[in-house]
Amino acid sequence: MDNQFPIQQIMDPNGIIVSPEYKEKITADLAKSFYRQLVRIRMFDRKAISLQRQGRIGTYAPFEGQEASQVGSALALQSSDWMFPTYREHGAAFVFGHSLRNILLFWNGRNEGCIPPAGKKIFPPGIPIATQIPHAAGAALAEKMKGTKNAAIAYFGDGATSEGDFHEGINFASVCKAPVVFFNQNNQYAISVPIEKQMNSKTIAQKAIAYDIPGIRIDGNDVFTVYFETLKALERARCGKGPTLIEAVTWRYGAHTTADDPAKYRDQAASKSRRMETDPILRLERWLKNEGLYDEAWVRDIEADAAEEIEEAITEMEAFPPADPADIFNHVFAEPTWQIREQKEEYLRLVGGVST
Amino acid sequence: MDNQFPIQQIMDPNGIIVSPEYKEKITADLAKSFYRQLVRIRMFDRKAISLQRQGRIGTYAPFEGQEASQVGSALALQSSDWMFPTYREHGAAFVFGHSLRNILLFWNGRNEGCIPPAGKKIFPPGIPIATQIPHAAGAALAEKMKGTKNAAIAYFGDGATSEGDFHEGINFASVCKAPVVFFNQNNQYAISVPIEKQMNSKTIAQKAIAYDIPGIRIDGNDVFTVYFETLKALERARCGKGPTLIEAVTWRYGAHTTADDPAKYRDQAASKSRRMETDPILRLERWLKNEGLYDEAWVRDIEADAAEEIEEAITEMEAFPPADPADIFNHVFAEPTWQIREQKEEYLRLVGGVST
Amino acid sequence: MSTAVRTKTMTLIQAINDGLDTMLADRKEVVLMGEDIGKNGGVFRATDGLQGKYGENRVMDTPLSEAGFVGAGIGMAVNGFLPVIEIQFLGFIYPAYEQIMTHATRLRMRTMGHYTVPMVIRAPYGAGVRAPEIHCDSTEAIFTHMPGIKVVCPSNPYDAKGLLIAAIEDPDPILYLEPMRSYRSTREEVPEGKYMIEIGKGKKMIEGDDVTVISWGAMMPIALKAAEEMKIEGIQCEVIDLRTLFPIDKDIIAESVQKTGRTVIVHEAHATGGIGNDVLAIINDTSFLYQKAPAERVTGFDAPVPYFGFEDHYLPNETRIKHAIRKVMMF
Amino acid sequence: MSTAVRTKTMTLIQAINDGLDTMLADRKEVVLMGEDIGKNGGVFRATDGLQGKYGENRVMDTPLSEAGFVGAGIGMAVNGFLPVIEIQFLGFIYPAYEQIMTHATRLRMRTMGHYTVPMVIRAPYGAGVRAPEIHCDSTEAIFTHMPGIKVVCPSNPYDAKGLLIAAIEDPDPILYLEPMRSYRSTREEVPEGKYMIEIGKGKKMIEGDDVTVISWGAMMPIALKAAEEMKIEGIQCEVIDLRTLFPIDKDIIAESVQKTGRTVIVHEAHATGGIGNDVLAIINDTSFLYQKAPAERVTGFDAPVPYFGFEDHYLPNETRIKHAIRKVMMF
Numbered sequence A, B: 001m002d003n004q005f006p007i008q009q010i011m012d013p014n015g016i017i018v019s020p021e022y023k024e025k026i027t028a029d030l031a032k033s034f035y036r037q038l039v040r041i042r043m044f045d046r047k048a049i050s051l052q053r054q055g056r057i058g059t060y061a062p063f064e065g066q067e068a069s070q071v072g073s074a075l076a077l078q079s080s081d082w083m084f085p086t087y088r089e090h091g092a093a094f095v096f097g098h099s100l101r102n103i104l105l106f107w108n109g110r111n112e113g114c115i116p117p118a119g120k121k122i123f124p125p126g127i128p129i130a131t132q133i134p135h136a137a138g139a140a141l142a143e144k145m146k147g148t149k150n151a152a153i154a155y156f157g158d159g160a161t162s163e164g165d166f167h168e169g170i171n172f173a174s175v176c177k178a179p180v181v182f183f184n185q186n187n188q189y190a191i192s193v194p195i196e197k198q199m200n201s202k203t204i205a206q207k208a209i210a211y212d213i214p215g216i217r218i219d220g221n222d223v224f225t226v227y228f229e230t231l232k233a234l235e236r237a238r239c240g241k242g243p244t245l246i247e248a249v250t251w252r253y254g255a256h257t258t259a260d261d262p263a264k265y266r267d268q269a270a271s272k273s274r275r276m277e278t279d280p281i282l283r284l285e286r287w288l289k290n291e292g293l294y295d296e297a298w299v300r301d302i303e304a305d306a307a308e309e310i311e312e313a314i315t316e317m318e319a320f321p322p323a324d325p326a327d328i329f330n331h332v333f334a335e336p337t338w339q340i341r342e343q344k345e346e347y348l349r350l351v352g353g354v355s356t
Numbered sequence C, D: 001m002s003t004a005v006r007t008k009t010m011t012l013i014q015a016i017n018d019g020l021d022t023m024l025a026d027r028k029e030v031v032l033m034g035e036d037i038g039k040n041g042g043v044f045r046a047t048d049g050l051q052g053k054y055g056e057n058r059v060m061d062t063p064l065s066e067a068g069f070v071g072a073g074i075g076m077a078v079n080g081f082l083p084v085i086e087i088q089f090l091g092f093i094y095p096a097y098e099q100i101m102t103h104a105t106r107l108r109m110r111t112m113g114h115y116t117v118p119m120v121i122r123a124p125y126g127a128g129v130r131a132p133e134i135h136c137d138s139t140e141a142i143f144t145h146m147p148g149i150k151v152v153c154p155s156n157p158y159d160a161k162g163l164l165i166a167a168i169e170d171p172d173p174i175l176y177l178e179p180m181r182s183y184r185s186t187r188e189e190v191p192e193g194k195y196m197i198e199i200g201k202g203k204k205m206i207e208g209d210d211v212t213v214i215s216w217g218a219m220m221p222i223a224l225k226a227a228e229e230m231k232i233e234g235i236q237c238e239v240i241d242l243r244t245l246f247p248i249d250k251d252i253i254a255e256s257v258q259k260t261g262r263t264v265i266v267h268e269a270h271a272t273g274g275i276g277n278d279v280l281a282i283i284n285d286t287s288f289l290y291q292k293a294p295a296e297r298v299t300g301f302d303a304p305v306p307y308f309g310f311e312d313h314y315l316p317n318e319t320r321i322k323h324a325i326r327k328v329m330m331f
Ligand SMILES: Cc1ncc(C[n+]2csc(CCOP(=O)(O)OP(=O)(O)O)c2C)c(N)n1
Pocket: A088, A127, A128, A129, A156, A157, A158, A159, A160, A161, A187, A189, A190, A191, A256, D035, D064, D066, D088, D092, D095
């Protein structure tokens, strides 16, 4: 089956374009905007890990190694589209326009972190695996029923494909031709469980056949392929042709979360060699160099900008007002029930707070 | 996709063998034993509907039209295999050796009807759609772990393929190569919902690709195909080659249950013409006639035997002792908790019963 | 209610159909979703005729996947629609339990009101109609325990329509339980057009000074009958129809129990963890000193709902209710 | 217990690991199933080292599908095995709710004892460890309401091992809840080898005459601390660890409440529909006339468990418990 679903690639690990038909489409501007986002989110990811180590945020899920999948797919969206990320796609959410301060607040246990900037249709990071897949199908169907050209993208991992919600959500979307892209980041592990124990199929793309929708398997570390294939799938969605399943084959270098120790279940040497060979940023760097577009000063600028932006977000996050216990009660229903009113009042009286 | 999964057939609607390689395998004895079972379960089915109309049993789910799928698959089992039927496979269960009295008791709202004869591994009819699929996977895995050559068969309808449990159960079985056959009766309707609204795929067999297991699409009204393909799948299972998904394309002539009115949602003319053209019993009758094996007296004997057997079962069912309220309490746990003890005692005292 | 309002004689299921029809006409965001609700009009005919009238986009047959279509409904609700989802029987809601528990009820909280889920889930519940297993569950308590969803349950045609419209208009998720055995058992006058029964308010069905009898849904007719029969023994029951199971009308309970000092709670669900215990808690918290006897709970047993051959034994009946009333009187 | 039994100092999570190890060695039908329980030894290390010791057939990593592997576990249990299934966090059990509700708990009833499901489901529960959302739920009540399954919850290493072994030996399905915040908070002496704590029996942790404080699991240390602190105010609390949440030890509650006449119940779960109400029902039914004050419930609020930035406010603490104790004393 895997030979029916070869991994599609536009740029190989050496930064050489192997699908010449894309040569014209890949402009310097486009490539540079990709590079900037890749660097930005990697720097954020590393910083977040160190914040967690310092106890300045809670458990954190890093994505280093998966940046091309997140950047390429997020940049393919139009700004009025919907995004349904999981706990690992804050890179994509950031690129799509989420607030970095809010992303940090999320990882610091604050609901405020779930609120996207005005006008941005980003769902809170999905925690129960695969449950966001039916949501994306429904939100996309709603767009279709309203007669817009907006689409939705749902992210999920390889492990998520085992859940019933993966199956039910895609089946639903396929039947009603909802404008949605199911974007799988196959990083080959669900925490400690390797893909061979997760499924008997060699690819995730082939699961699309069950729903008679296109299934595409791509090199998730090649930002060009990710971008152009997502764009195509979104285009199909907007034209009423229904959903697409994209399998972006990738790898996380580090731990599942900062609470995880990958040495328990896999040889970290693989991560090391992948870092050298198939890294998404290095690869684009090689292309930029091949094209003579790589400019150290420009890279330093990008990095400096990103560093500043990240520091600012951290400052804002840390200056954020402390959690207000009233908020536990204020958002259960539009109008609080008597239980909530009574409990809130009693608790706030007890802690000497003021009912807000 | 449907041309990748053509409907396999050994005997065509005119009772002609179209797959000559089976000619030798189809002996007169085999064919006659199939015929006897087909007649037996159809007679039972019709009788059950009339019992329901007379208020002698509760709501009943008829299977007329699907007899070949049930007989062929049930006869392919070995007696130490496991059967996981739904509410529509009492035909298969009967053929596999279930007690007709108990089947009737089940439809009369009696738990006693869920108990198979000693040594027969038949699960109670599955009511929540698709939930039996993981059970079959687990029971089959248990056989494998015990080192037996026993297999399991799980029945389910076309509608069931939309449920998460279908997906999770098959995925689980495929990963651990459990010896189980997933036997789908695609009667093309889930109550009123036609298959086009149930799924975007043209076949159910192609869903096997998602799990990299064999998916086979067969004429579910051809008892020979059903029998030989189920036998093959069971053989694969016993050899450690894992599960198979069989899609038996068939049709129910009548209502979903006696509480349903199919005229609300489909043209019953289709059922009429199918009865003439593709009926599973008529087809085998045509073959028997073509072969000169059809013998009116023999058929009358079969029918008389079946009628007698059915009447006996009805008599037994109706002579069965009335429901004992103590049984509500007696089988919740191996040992009743205090709640159950107290509630039982109080209730039995109130109705003047004796605690048993 | 204005006296000029026209009414029509309806069964409970007709009142539901009428309520759906009213809201489909009234608000274009309303969409119905579920298994067999289209051409077939629902296995109980709750949606009969509606697909013909409003089209396949407004009245959608879904694939057989409760998690899938409840999840999709959440996505639609967040994106501007008002889904009214039919679960064919309450016993088949369990596959959607995760979607309801982790999303429908929490999206408002999670996003501090940025995303909300104005969705109604309708589900017939309860035993007593000789249906197969699992079709007869009465598991409201696994939802009333779940913050973020309200649970309502009408016992008569008038309330059925008014509560349904209120549920659809409510900005939060609502589980709307339908007493299946009362679907066609009685008819009454139901106003045409739009009206609402306030969610969170119970109703006094009979006044009385001796014992407060609290129930709802399919148990109401039985509770009312038992109360009526107790008059022969000189016992005046005050019967309350809760109508909303979360948030329960605390005031109506407190007021009545403070008058009678005696309580009998009747429900189909299991005793342990049943809503009867929420009522006990309300009495404990509001009316402790008024109690003249321990409250009695007449409920389904702490055993799974049995096969229908046994269901008459399982279900609370007049005999058990009267027994409990006598017990609280004689304490 | 014989005095010759050797013991070892263990945390609660080590005691669970030791209990699993003991039973894997003792009964060849025991198989462990779950996500990440193999090489990884579980995200909390409950199964650390066990796959290495007993092999992949006895300690199986499953695909990420709670309904699938709980359903498969039911099939295995019916077919001769004793599955011990890990749900990574209680908040991820909801996809398996249907399998538990309609099959694990009902197969014995359905077949009048012909098929049974001797299965244990282990799940860490509760807030207080700064975990992401849904990882912190305490939803035991949606299982205690479900007839056919028992629910147990240890608060200390000794009980953890003894209850786990009893659960595995029990012929019926058991939900075994693990207080995640107590996994490593204390160590105590735990006997080597096999021993059992009787399911359905609570334990008196402190004797006292004034107020009965009832709790379990992760709330026990806090309840004990509050009770200890009340001594300064001259109030002697009797503290009971329920240990089993269904069937609750009715006798230990009745006996204590009949002595003190005052009750405070402490749990993490929401007040409405929480097990606190089951305790109220037991008091109502057994000890009505002994009550000197309405019972107080100190619980999680009727709001979803919030993000961890708010969880210290959400969780019952000593202040709230002491406040409740004073309240029942001053009534
Ligand atoms: C329903 C559910 N079960 C279990 C978990 C615990 N869990 C969190 S992440 C994870 C693995 C997910 O793997 P995958 O889908 O491959 O995504 P990745 O983390 O690799 O991005 C698990 C089991 C969960 N969050 N939800």
